[in-house]
Amino acid sequence: MSDQAISHRTRRIILSGFFFFTGICFASWASRIPDIKIQLNLNDAQFGGMLLFLPLGSFLAIPISGSLNSIYGSNRMLKIAAVLYPCTLILLGLSTNTWQLGIFLFFFGMAGNLYNVSVNTQAVVLSKFFEKSIISTFHGFWSLAGFTGGLVGGFFVAGHLTPLHQFISIALVSYIFLALAHKYLLPSEKNKQALNKMWNKPTPLMLQFGIIAFSNMICEGMMFDWSGVFFHDVVKVPNEWRTTGYISFMACMTTGRMFADKLITYWGARKQLMLSGLLVTLGLIVAVIQPTIMTSTIGFMLVGFGVSSVIPTIYGSVGKSAALGQASIALSSVSSVGFLGFLVGPPIIGFLSHAIGLRWAFLTVALLGLSTFYQSYKLKKYL
Numbered sequence: 526m527s528d529q530a531i532s533h534r535t536r537r538i539i540l541s542g543f544f545f546f547t548g549i550c551f552a553s554w555a556s557r558i559p560d561i562k563i564q565l566n567l568n569d570a571q572f573g574g575m576l577l578f579l580p581l582g583s584f585l586a587i588p589i590s591g592s593l594n595s596i597y598g599s600n601r602m603l604k605i606a607a608v609l610y611p612c613t614l615i616l617l618g619l620s621t622n623t624w625q626l627g628i629f630l631f632f633f634g635m636a637g638n639l640y641n642v643s644v645n646t647q648a649v650v651l652s653k654f655f656e657k658s659i660i661s662t663f664h665g666f667w668s669l670a671g672f673t674g675g676l677v678g679g680f681f682v683a684g685h686l687t688p689l690h691q692f693i694s695i696a697l698v699s700y701i702f703l704a705l706a707h708k709y710l711l712p713s714e715k716n717k718q719a720l721n722k723m724w725n726k727p728t729p730l731m732l733q734f735g736i737i738a739f740s741n742m743i744c745e746g747m748m749f750d751w752s753g754v755f756f757h758d759v760v761k762v763p764n765e766w767r768t769t770g771y772i773s774f775m776a777c778m779t780t781g782r783m784f785a786d787k788l789i790t791y792w793g794a795r796k797q798l799m800l801s802g803l804l805v806t807l808g809l810i811v812a813v814i815q816p817t818i819m820t821s822t823i824g825f826m827l828v829g830f831g832v833s834s835v836i837p838t839i840y841g842s843v844g845k846s847a848a849l850g851q852a853s854i855a856l857s858s859v860s861s862v863g864f865l866g867f868l869v870g871p872p873i874i875g876f877l878s879h880a881i882g883l884r885w886a887f888l889t890v891a892l893l894g895l896s897t898f899y900q901s902y903k904l905k906k907y908l
Contacts, residue, residue, distance in 0.1 A: 531709055533651065535709060536709055536711060537651060537659060539706045539709040539710070540644070540647055540648060540651060540663065541663055541666045542666075542702055543603065543644050543647075543706070544648075544663045544664065544666040544667045545666045545670045545673075546607070546698075546699045547610065547637070547640045547641065547644060547667065548666065548667035548668065548669070548670025548671055548673075548674070549670040549674045549699075550610050550611055550614050550637070550695060551637060551671075551674070552670055552671045552673065552675060552678070553674045553677065553691060553692060553695045554614060554617060554633070554692075555675075556675050556677070556678025556679070557678055557681075557682075557688035557691060557692075560682070560688050561688055565620065565621075565622065565623060567623065571623065575623060576630070578626075578627045578628070578630040578634065579631070580634060580864075581631060582630065582631035582632060583634035583635065583637055583638040583864065584634075584638075584861070584864060584865070585635070586635040586638035586639060587638060587642075587857050587861040588857060588861070589639075590602075590638050590639045590641075590643070590857055591642055591854045591856065591858070592857075594642055594643055594646050594713075594857075595854055598712075598713035599642075599643045599644075599646035599647050599650070599711075600713040601713075602639060602642075602643040603640070603647060603710060604710070605639070606636060606640035606643050607699065607703045607707075608700070608703070609636040609639065609640075610637055610639075610640045610699075611692075611695060611700065612636075612696065613629060613633040613636045614692045614695065614696060615689070615693055615696050616629040616632070616633070617629050617630065617633060617688070617692065618687065618688045618689030618691070618692040618693070641860070642856055642857055642860070644663075645840050645856050646713070646856060647710060647711055647713070648663050648840070649840060649841065649843070649845075649856065650711055650713065651711055652841055652845070653845065656790075657786065657787075657790040658785075658786040658789035658790045658794075658838075658841060659786055659841075660786070660837040660838070660840055660841035661781075661783075661834050661837035661838065662782065662783060662785075662786050663837065664833075664836065664837040665780075665781075665783040665785075665833075668775065668778055668779035669779055671779070672775070672779065677691065678691065731843075731855065731858060733900050733903060733904060734839050734842065734843055735859050735863065736862070736896070736900050737798065737835065737839060737897050737900050737901060738836060738839055738859055738862055738866065739862050739863055739865060739866035740866065740893040740894075740896045740897050740900075741801075741805075741832055741835040741836060741866070741893075742836070742863045742864065742865075742866035742867035742870065743866040743867070743869070743870035743873070743890065743893055744805055744828065744831075744832055744890050745870075746866065746867040746870035746871045747874050747887070747890055748770075748774050748825070748828060748829075749771075749871075750871040751871065751874050751878075751883070751887075752770040752774055753767050753768055753770065753771055755770060755816075755821070755884075755887060756818075756821065759821075759883055759887075760817065760821050762818050766818065769818065769822055770812075770821060770822060770825045771825075773825045773829065774825045774826070774829040776826075776829065777825075777827075777830045777833065778829040778830070778832060780830075780833075781829060781830040781831075782833045782834060785833060785837065785838070788800075788834075789838060794838045794841065794842045795901055795902075795905060797834055797838055798835060798838055798839075798898075799897075799901045799902060800831075801831045801832065801833075801834055801835050801838075801901075802831070802894045802895060802896070802897030802898030802901060803831075804828070804830050804831030804894070805827075805831035805832060805894030805897065806831075806894030806895050806898070807824075807827055807831075808824045808825065808826070808829075808830075809824060809828060809887055809888060809894065810824070810888070811824035812824025812825055812828070812887065813884055813885070813888045813891075831894065835897065839859060839863075840856060840859075840860075843855045843856055874887075874890070877889060
């Protein structure tokens, strides 16, 4: 089948599958973290140290991933990443000691970043063939994979199967999908001169995108790592209700990503980003001011809707901005700042919680929602 004969709608469906499989690889690892911790007989401090290798590998891979995509094209690099990422997932299941786990987590992070940059570059290029926004829906499939990965993990745990069994199964299904779907990817242009652009001074527009991404990812990281603790320590729910906040947040983030494209098409990326910032601020205020199970759940739902479309909207805007140059370089640069927020956010919340209490630490993040609103408003001359 020739490239011309493949419809953009078909490519969109297939690319959604790639987003889903990168999400389910990560979710499969996350769902078996307790089992691997027990399997290696690690205490909390030891395992916490090991977990740092994953974001370290991902962060160090950011400039490499952008450059490789520009030099060799996102088509080729996505295929390579779709092989490497499930492979490194299997290696995690094969870990028999701490140094192996640390090394494999490092490469798991690197492969995941290469997958992320490659698949988002494909998405940005494909979005140019549509008159409406489509980026957010792709990220919705990543979030959907998070739920699916948790369910699959529960199935394997219930069957008393090891993490390795689960990881091999996920990898096999991923490779089958890759074998059937790789021919539907967009052919990508190469830019062998793009390597030097990685180190150029960022434009004001790129900086604004980076600030927005940074603020949003601090909030996402906080919700991923601290929502359960908030419900346990602040809302003081019974232990079986501890995950209520996280589930409500994830459900609304996934739903928001599935529908955000319609809003972006209707009133534009800038207004969507402004709305997102306001929802994050409002949601955290509602959750914190009167922390009951009802109000905090509603607040976390608003936060989920708020953060849902920020990163997809930014990625789509970055790809369409001629001033930013080649798509993969721009995405890598902006995502590096955003990922830094995801990395430093949870520890910052921990320090703030120790100093002023978790309840008020959450409230300080509401200011970042206002920052998103303000920075988005300043994008008026660009979007």
